Every structure is written in C-alpha cells, then in structure tokens.
Amino acid sequence: MIFRPDYVEKIMAYKDAPFVKILTGVRRCGKSTIMKMVMDELLKCGIEPERIIHYSFDSLEYEDMTAKKLFTVLKEQLSPDEKTYLFLDEIQEVKSWEKVVNSLMSDYNVDIYVTGSNSRMMSSEISTYLTGRYVSFRIFPLSFLEYLAFRKEYTTVGDPRTELVRYLQFGGFPAIHLREYAREEAYPIIKDIYNSTIFTDIVRRSQIKKVDQLERVVKYVFDNVGNTFSASSISNYLKSEQRTLDNETVYSYLSKLESAYILHRCSRYDIKGKELLKTQEKFYLADPSLRYSVLGYTADSADAMLENIVYLELLRRGYEVCVGKLDNFEIDFVAARLDEKIYVQVTKEIKSEKTTQREYGRLLDIHDNYPKYVLTTDDYAGGNHKGIKTVHIADFLLSKEL
Numbered sequence: 346m347i348f349r350p351d352y353v354e355k356i357m358a359y360k361d362a363p364f365v366k367i368l369t370g371v372r373r374c375g376k377s378t379i380m381k382m383v384m385d386e387l388l389k390c391g392i393e394p395e396r397i398i399h400y401s402f403d404s405l406e407y408e409d410m411t412a413k414k415l416f417t418v419l420k421e422q423l424s425p426d427e428k429t430y431l432f433l434d435e436i437q438e439v440k441s442w443e444k445v446v447n448s449l450m451s452d453y454n455v456d457i458y459v460t461g462s463n464s465r466m467m468s469s470e471i472s473t474y475l476t477g478r479y480v481s482f483r484i485f486p487l488s489f490l491e492y493l494a495f496r497k498e499y500t501t502v503g504d505p506r507t508e509l510v511r512y513l514q515f516g517g518f519p520a521i522h523l524r525e526y527a528r529e530e531a532y533p534i535i536k537d538i539y540n541s542t543i544f545t546d547i548v549r550r551s552q553i554k555k556v557d558q559l560e561r562v563v564k565y566v567f568d569n570v571g572n573t574f575s576a577s578s579i580s581n582y583l584k585s586e587q588r589t590l591d592n593e594t595v596y597s598y599l600s601k602l603e604s605a606y607i608l609h610r611c612s613r614y615d616i617k618g619k620e621l622l623k624t625q626e627k628f629y630l631a632d633p634s635l636r637y638s639v640l641g642y643t644a645d646s647a648d649a650m651l652e653n654i655v656y657l658e659l660l661r662r663g664y665e666v667c668v669g670k671l672d673n674f675e676i677d678f679v680a681a682r683l684d685e686k687i688y689v690q691v692t693k694e695i696k697s698e699k700t701t702q703r704e705y706g707r708l709l710d711i712h713d714n715y716p717k718y719v720l721t722t723d724d725y726a727g728g729n730h731k732g733i734k735t736v737h738i739a740d741f742l743l744s745k746e747l
Contacts (some may be wrong), residue, residue, distance in 0.1 A: 486517030516634025
C-alpha cells in the first residue's frame with residue numbers, strides 16, 4: 346500500500362470535526378485504499394482498534410442490506426463512552442444511507458467517513474439530510490508525482506520527461522502501476538474498469554435499453570477530447586451514421602457519464618465579459634488511459650491527452666477550471682483558486698512562427714496581471730516570452746509553485 350499523503354492530510358484535517366467525510370471519484374481511483382490509510386493514521390494517533398469500524402458494501406455479504414438494518418448493526422458497535430470512527434466503503438449500495446448517517450451524526454458520538462463512485466453520493470437526498478454536515482473530497486487517479494512514486498517501488502524510474510510519455514499512455518489508475526505491465530496487459534485492466542462503470546453505474550441503474558447508442562456517444566466524446574462541441578454535434582454525427590438520437594437523450598447520457606466520474610465537463614468563460622457561457626463546452630476524461638483502452642492508442646491523440654493531463658492536475662490543485670473565450674479565440678484553461686488566477690496554453694511542440702503566435706499571441710491579448718503559462722513537451726522548454734512563462738509539462742506536473 347503506497348502512501349498518498351496529499352489526500353490523507355486533507356482528510357485528517359477534519360478528524361473529529363462535525364462533518365461526514367465523503368470521498369468520491371471514478372471506480373478504482375484509490376478511494377478504498379485512501380480510506381484504509383486514514384484508518385492507519387487514526388491508529389497512529391492512539392485510537393483503539395475496537396473504536397474503528399469498517400464496512401465495505403460492494404461485498405456480496407451486504408447485498409440485501411437495508412438502511413434500517415444498517416443503522417441497527419452500526420448502533421450496536423458504538424463505544425458507550427468514547428467516540429467511534431465509522432468507515433463505510435461504497436455506501437451508495439445501501440438505499441437511503443444518508444438517513445442512517447444523519448441519524449448517527451445527530452444522536453451519537455461518531456466520526457464518519459464514506460466513499461462512493463457515482464452521483465448518488467452527491468444527490469439531492471444528501472443535500473436534504475446532510476445540509477451543512479458533510480465535506481467532500483474528490484479523489485483522482487494518480488498524479489504524475491504519485492505515478493513516479495508507485496513506479497519507484499518496483500523499477501528504476503527514468504528522467505521525468507521520458508516518464509511523461511509512459512504516463513500519457515498508461516494513465517494513473519493505481520492497479521496498473523503496482524508492477525510492470527506492457528500496454529497490451531494494462532489496457533484490458535482499464536477496459537474492465539470502464540465496462541464495470543458503464544454497465545453497473547449507468548446502464549443497470551438507469552435501465553438504459555439502447556446500450557449501443559450510449560457507447561457511440563462515449564466513443565464520440567473520447568475521440569473529441571479537447572474540442573468544443575454540443576449535444577447537437579453528437580446528434581448530427583450519429584445521424585450521419587444512420588443513427589437517430591435526440592439532443593435531450595445525448596444530454597442525459599453525458600450527464601450520466603459525469604455522474605459516474607468518467608467525464609469532467611469544462612465550461613467556457615468569456616474573459617472580456619467575465620461570464621460563463623452555456624454552449625460549446627469541452628469534456629475531459631477521468632484518465633487518459635480510458636481513451637486508449639476503448640479506442641486504441643494512437644500517437645496523433647497525444648496533444649489532446651496532454652491537455653487532459655494538465656486539466657486534471659489543475660483540478661487536483663484545487664483550481665476551478667474553464668476554457669477561456671477571447672473574442673474569436675480560445676485559451677485552453679482559465680484556472681481560478683480563491684483570489685488567484687492563471688491562464689494556461691498547452692501544446693505538444695512549438696515548431697513554427699505560426700504556432701508561437703497562436704500560443705503566445707492569445708495570452709498577450711489578455712490585458713491583466715495574472716500569471717500566464719505555455720506548457721509544452723519541447724526539450725528546450727523554459728524561459729520567459731514577454732512575461733509569459735514557458736514550462737515543460739513534466740516540470741509543471743512536478744512543480745509545487747502553481
């Protein structure tokens with residue numbers, strides 16, 4: 346079990362606070378393992394093992410567990426004199442679990458931690474029963490820094506700029522970085538994560554009949570990472586393939602893919618008008634490897650996947666991220682965090698004056714004093730161009746400054 350300190354420290358900061366700690370994220374991103382790490386930290390703090398109660402509800406043992414039965418079972422295990430720490434893994438499998446957690450929080454001396462992998466973790470029921478009583482932690486697949494730490498456990502790690510190529514191809518699901526896998530060995534594992542998410546969290550729960558339509562929408566989105574598009578774009582594409590799918594159904598599918606944490610929706614932001622726009626959004630994947638496991642690996646997708654990696658890293662660092670609109674041009678990312686803001690352009694290479702103008706010129710047209718960056722994989726990336734910093738993507742991913 347390789348320690349992931351960033352998450353553990355953030356969660357432990359809320360130890361004994363009167364909030365339910367909710368860990369969410371795509372399947373197999375490491376939520377359950379991080380929960381166990383938090384349990385270990387509690388033991389190090391001197392909490393007796395008998396006061397730490399753990400259940401994993403994706404086990405067949407709890408398939409018929411009801412909310413009322415769960416409440417009874419947990420209540421019987423609470424310490425009569427001291428605080429009890431409850432760890433409820435994949436709690437969304439128990440219908441009306443929010444009522445159980447709320448009752449325990451209200452009436453007993455408990456500190457509660459839960460994990461879940463779909464939208465039922467963030468549903469209106471949570472808002473109803475746990476208003477102001479929970480704090481959410483979004484868990485992502487491994488960052489580049491974490492990926493390197495995992496790799497060091499079983500092999501010699503190369504230069505970060507070289508390792509970035511492998512990270513791009515293999516992504517960050519922890520399961521495929523516990524030993525050395527070839528691509529043809531890793532992608533079936535990732536495809537299984539994808540299939541279990543699509544068919545368990547979406548098809549089965551939403552009772553989708555036309556699975557082939559959903560999969561065509563998925564493949565369209567996966568193939569258009571980094572491009573703005575709308576539901577009508579997808580609908581028109583499917584019509585060209587003699588498939589009919591109305592805009593409302595497309596929106597529904599996209600929403601379900603977001604709810605299962607397969608996709609991240611990135612809205613556009615009008616930099617001059619200072620407002621969010623409601624059309625032509627972008628979607629990014631929970632992990633680049635999902636694209637390759639479904640569509641196969643192609644070198645020409647590297648630009649889009651590098652952009653995807655940078656987007657995820659900005660989210661990990663607590664930024665709210667939008668696609669910037671400046672007149673008729675696009676800025677890859679406008680990222681805001683508290684009173685901070687940065688502008689980011691991502692490009693694989695800068696080979697020509699035209700590329701230089703495209704990447705730097707758009708940033709130079711933004712007339713404010715917030716930091717601006719061009720991130721690239723050029724070997725000689727670095728320096729400053731009229732106040733715009735040029736940084737190698739590997740260096741950015743390992744930097745603590747941004």
